[in-house]
Amino acid sequence: MRILLILLGKDFANLRRNRAALVLTFVVPMIIIYIVGLVFGLGRTDSGPTGIPFAVVNESDNPAALKLVAALQAEKSFFVITQFVNPDKTTRPLTEADLRPMIRDRRFSYALVIPPDVLSDTRLGLRLKILADPRNDIEDQIVNGILQKTIFSNVPQLLGQSLQARAKKFLGAAGVDTFNRAIVRDVVATFGGNPDQILADMQKGNFGFDRLTQRLAPAPGGQAGSAGPDIFSRIMQIDREQVVGKDVKSPAATRIVGGYAVMFLLFALSNSAAAFFDEKNSGVFQRLLSSPVSRAQLLWSRFLYGVLFGLGQLMALFYAGHLLYGVDIFGHLGNLLIVCASVAAACTGFGMLLAAITRSAQAASSLATLLVITMSACGGAWFPVSLMPQFMQHIARYTLVYWSIEGFSAVLWAGESFVQLLPILGILLGTTAVVMSIAVWRFNRSAIFE
């Protein structure tokens, strides 16, 4: 027993000394649990996503349309944008013409247009228009579901007005008034009630459909009651226009391949950076630096290796995505190569920074695991960023993974030109420059070359 206790004590002493093991055992899983929990709404007072940018253009003067806009603004899942901000910071109401370029500029991915003819006496029901950039399949489903729910909850009055308008077209205004009064008389005689109030409700189109549609309203995931979709489609004409990515065969694959590719690239390059310490400990650095090789050449050769390695890995994985899911890489090969090279450069810089700020291969490796997994989870490699709470969405913008996925989407989903890619390339290459500067500075101050 004593021997067992001694051996047990030895194992715990080793574990206590091994920071890498401790980080992987406790810290990394806790972070993953926290992030995944947030995505699935655990520990949040609200449920579902919050703050998805959503533009609304109301071209109708119908009071019920205003009510719909207000309902969308009250919906936590959406951050409703109704104003266009001019360069001089003044604002004006958004117009439909503003929407397409703004969607292409990724200011928002979804917009609702309530047209002047939201109600018409030539058809039954409503007409709305949605403009979308459904680059993110999961987000797309969620936005559609929430939108349907919001409209269903607020549409009955519009639907009633639609019926009134159609009746006026067929019966004439006087005929409809006579018809309404006859109905009010019968209702009061049969069920009781205030005839003036009932008449006013009927003239406003308030037929009590809200109680019906509440039962039929679809859930946020897009699923409705059994009769919901049919009724919805009969009373609601929604013209959907996909602004970006019309020709993309597999939108989900574009995001999944890009997200996981960059995560594994970060792992590979972090390991490669940790190999710095192996070369130092083996004396290879000593041998190299005693030859006509400078420290700068050693560092930049490692950087170039990382970029080429990363480029090769990313392209191989996208080619696999092409073979497996039809991701169109050949239609955008030039820009894809440029984005992949930029991503590889940023990831290599990240790996070298890790090697520069740590003191051993083990420390570099454990820190890499912690950061890569955290960045991947926060940055959208596993789940769309838009499903996370807003503070996480802000954090995501400080990760390489996020901007890498943005770059891949811009090429493979939006088919953007080189000029349009420049902001993302600037962020990736700017990050590379910053982290490499810090890494080189740290390398020159550290003892890794001695």
Next chain:
Amino acid sequence: MLLIQDVIKRYGALTALNKVSLQVEAGEFFGLLGPNGAGKSTLMSLVSGLRAPDAGTITLDGQALNTADAAGRLALGLVPQHIALYQELSPDQNLRIFGQLYGLRGSLLHERVEEALVAVQLTDRRKDQVKHFSGGMQRRLNLAAALLHRPKLLLCDEPTVGVDPQSRNAIFEYLERLNRAGLTIIYSTHYMEEATRLCSRIGVIDHGEILAHGTLDELLTRLPFEDEIRFPANPETAGLAAQLPAHGELATLDGTHRFRPRADYRLSTFFLLAESLGLPARLFTSQRPTLEALFLHLTGRNIRE
């Protein structure tokens, strides 16, 4: 050839080298002898340009050696203390990489790689991964990689650590051949026997200072005695041992008394004293002084401590 003048190197509060000055002439086999932590590797790293001294100068044939002068390092070959090879690659690949870094190309590179493989007896294993080699084979290859470009000065930083006697001997023979062919070698070690066997001149270093340097004979003449008498340290010899400090140095190591008589103390007097104490002659052995004795004399401690 190599001139080291008043070199100081500090690591924080620790002074690793304190005003070290040395001169190594062309064709010499110079040994740098000292215990672990004496400053040997630091001095090697300064000469090879891996580190810069805090003060002092190091010149090779009149040209200053420094960390920024990559081209100046063409004249140097370094055999690091560790096996500084790419373990996943073959000897052939390792030698080609290191040869190319020194500017060798084409047929010259091929020729030098072949020569090196023959010299270190690895021709038949040239395509195998280095990681599968024995320690001795790796050490031989480690040495060969430093010689491809035919340096003027070869720096060997404890190149036989962990090597079996047979491989060690092969390395010694190879180094001796190179030195006979004119190569200047600086060889750091904490093994007395290596310095004794190989080196034409030896510098004794401890705590970052060169305590003495010269040929083996020159160094040994610094000892105040010519012979060393050894006898067991036990109660039987305690009476004799008690009387000896008055006539020379007495040290005890590993259960053995080591008596180094002063030059004016005659050995016949010693043996007469032993006989008078009833100690038989078979207890005593007499030896010429060694580097170990010199180190003990210079530092007051054994080199292995």
